[in-house]
Ligand SMILES: NC(=O)C1=CN([C@@H]2O[C@H](COP(=O)(O)OP(=O)(O)OC[C@H]3O[C@@H](n4cnc5c(N)ncnc54)[C@H](OP(=O)(O)O)[C@@H]3O)[C@@H](O)[C@H]2O)C=CC1
């Protein structure tokens with residue numbers, strides 16, 4: 001990650017430092033920023049948790065993709081501080097004041113269950129630790145529906161202004177997700193063909209190989225709709241569908257994403273069976289290894305109706321996307337980790353190759369968000385040869401990021417997001433009105449499912465989801481990209 005200048009000093013106070021997210025993602029990301037020389041010499045990282053624990057070496061050993069560099073590790077460890085605190089004890093936050101530098105702006109990172117955000121804000125406020133240049137990073141999902149998200153946001157808003165609040169959606173920190181802006185708005189070839197006149201439909205797939213990774217108590221209350229669709233998939237959809245923002249400023253981009261979220265056609269009891277499918281995995285095989293079903297996962301309760309798979313046809317009721325469905329699907333325990341967007345272009349109005357029995361396959365733009373990051377454009381070419389009938393073949397212009405940008409390291413999303421928050425740039429963070437518009441749309445689906453009394457459809461771990469998800473797209477005369 002190249003930067004013209006290092007950022008100024010900034011203290012990061014990490015609530016929930018012993019939790020899964022902090023250990024798996026945040027501490028390794030902060031180490032990488034330090035290694036890249038992007039943390040100011042005076043910046044400190046203060047972990048806050050119920051119990052003291054010196055876990056940094058073990059954490060980095062487990063979660064860094066390479067062995068830690070001893071010199072960087074020593075510098076990194078010297079920045080670390082610890083405060084022992086029960087977050088609910090809102091009178092005890094003075095200890096944090098003693099750990100941070102009063103002359104330095106601080107970023108508070110809430111890597112805790114959202115039910116604690118209100119207490120943490122109150123504790124910080126009571127201790128006089130919220131200043132004009134303080135910022136707060138909040139993890140997703142914020143709440144479990146619109147009403148509960150409003151309660152949490154209100155509690156935070158009572159202490160921080162919107163310009164100080166950084167709502168994380170880590171997909172926005174992924175290089176390839178940021179590249180959607182470059183692809184769309186820096187290339188005339190796409191910018192001028194990006195609407196109902198040229199595009200037939202769009203598919204967004206976020207398939208995960210992992211199951212719920214020991215997070216039953218969280219996941220069973222959330223399900224794939226709240227865990228993935230409400231945030232990551234709708235954010236990616238918004239970037240694909242939004243109008244050109246007037247600039248790259250945070251609010252210019254967020255205003256345009258919001259318009260898309262507000263234009264999503266509601267899914268209600270009257271149309272849910274035609275446009276949405278939910279599933280739950282049963283035992284199966286992944287890469288030749290037997291894996292348990294959702295109901296047999298560690299800590300599982302029997303009879304859970306929580307969905308681990310969602311497929312949905314989304315219609316955007318605006319001028320640009322009239323008649324262009326967006327098919328979204330995401331699930332746990334699918335055959336491979338694949339996150340991609342496929343833009344399927346329309347068939348041409350007339351086929352001059354029809355005499356030679358050639359069907360013209362429509363162009364496709366495949367944007368591989370992860371893994372094997374890259375962009376693929378499928379185009380028809382003439383097969384070389386002297387035959388009188390021209391033979392056509394679909395060929396691929398394939399750009400792999402690893403080949404094209406060999407010398408660049410692809411930073412983890414959390415590195416980018418931590419850095420942006422420390423620099424005070426909100427462009428890659430979600431504004432409150434976006435969160436609420438997304439909840440409003442998702443709530444209607446969840447309520448309709450609840451009212452229907454239907455259970456999620458089963459799919460075997462290691463498959464592409466319930467058969468009904470295939471029917472969802474084939475009834476429109478289309479098929480999922482495999
Ligand atoms: N893990 C992930 O991959 C992702 C997580 N998130 C979000 O990040 C947040 C954190 O998730 P995750 O790390 O998985 O959760 P964990 O449960 O692993 O971590 C939460 C931490 O908060 C601490 N904590 C809870 N209550 C208190 C309290 N009253 N006082 C002090 N400490 C407390 C826990 O401490 P103790 O260990 O002592 O109980 C624990 O270490 C959640 O909002 C989640 O939705 C978002 C995306 C991905």
Ligand SMILES: O=C1O[C@H](COP(=O)(O)O)[C@@H](O)[C@H](O)[C@H]1O
Nearest residue numbers: 170171208210227228232339370
């Ligand atoms: O936010 C979450 O994201 C992960 C998937 O993230 P990715 O970067 O690996 O694609 C998901 O597994 C988890 O359940 C969810 O909370």
